[in-house]
Amino acid sequence: MYIHQLHHWPDFTWNADEIAPLLAAVRFKQGKLLGYMEHLGFDLKAEAVLQTLTQDVVKSSEIEGELLDVDQVRSSIARRLGLDIVGLVPSDRHVDGVVEMMLDATQRYDHPLDEERLFGWHAALFPTGRSSMHRIVVGDWRRNTKDDPMQVVSGAMGREKVHFQAPDSVQLPVEMERFLAWFNSDIAIDPMLKAAVAHLWFVTIHPFEDGNGRISRAIADMQLARADGSPQRFYSMSAQIRQERKHYYSVLEKTQSGDLDITEWLKWFLECLEGAIDASDVVLASVMRKAKLWMMPVAQTFNDRQRLLLNKLMDGFEGKLTSSKWAKIAKCSQDTATRDIQDLVVKGILVKDEAGGRSTNYLLTV
DSSP, X not given: OOGGGSTTTTOOBOOHHHHHHHHHHHHHHHHHHHHHHHTSOHXXXXXXXXXXXXHHHHHHHHHTTOOXXXXXXXXXHHHHHTOOOTTOOOOOHHHHHHHHHHHHHHHTTTSOOXXXXXXXXXXXXXXXXXXXXXXXXXXXXXXXXXXXXOEEEESSTTSOEEEEEOOOGGGHHHHHHHHHHHHTSOOSSOHHHHHHHHHHHHHHHOOSSSOHHHHHHHHHHHHHHHHHTSSOOOSOHHHHHHHTHHHHHHHHHHHHTSOSBOHHHHHHHHHHHHHHHHHHHHHHXXXXXXXXXXXXXXXXXXXXXXXXXXXXXXXXXXXXXXXXXXXXXXXXXXXXXXXXXXXXXXTTSEEEOTTOOSSOOEEEOO
């Protein structure tokens, strides 16, 4: 028997004494982070938000086994937030759809959540009306009763692991009406705990044919934005869940097969959230590193190709930087790439990697 089949569903309970120390620690770190960000200038905060939202979108899809192009995601977010950044690239409609959902959830966090809004998010996730090669019901609750019971699985095709079964499709209108009424209410619960409960409750109902995981995380992010009292995101819950993916599915499966005491789920969620806030140090370090570089007088002499590649290096460049990679990314000739690199070496921004190898590699000095 799953929790949604229990008589008192969805009257969740938890041990407040066990939760209190974790909640206090997360609240302290949240306040410290938001306080620090308040002292940064507009450009630095905008860059931190851009990096965090890019992480959130990419990692939330990655949890489901879908790899999005990071540059496309970053460009799509920047365009929608009106940010002027170097190296904007075209983004396809699938990337734009995922970005639109996440931005609607976080930038309009103070608006009510209703079924039409959820249908819009779902339609944005599946602009072709298909999930992979399969046609699905888009912008509406799953209603194909021949597929009941709906099984929630993870893993590659042929090696799926069933974690639990969701309510039958005929129950969805009532289940979602009850969930949305609760989510939009002013119930006396800490907003961070409400994010945890909302995530669990929605993913348990699993109202769509596909995309439930991403939408449940968007709902949690929406509620966390309410907890922060700001649309600006400086930590990525999805990035942390991606790191803890096995534990995430394990505690979710365990919770679904237990009673309505969700203490263990709340503890995991708060610990994961604490990890996400701690990980924001990496984003902030990257932002401050960029600020230091762009404030240097020599930065005014960089061309657009150099700005593009330097930004990529500071965002976490995969592998080693070579002139051939430079030429490919900047869409220029090998000779132009070599001149760009040598110019930065002379200016003390890049240095030749002494480790050597078959190709000459370069490292940032700032």
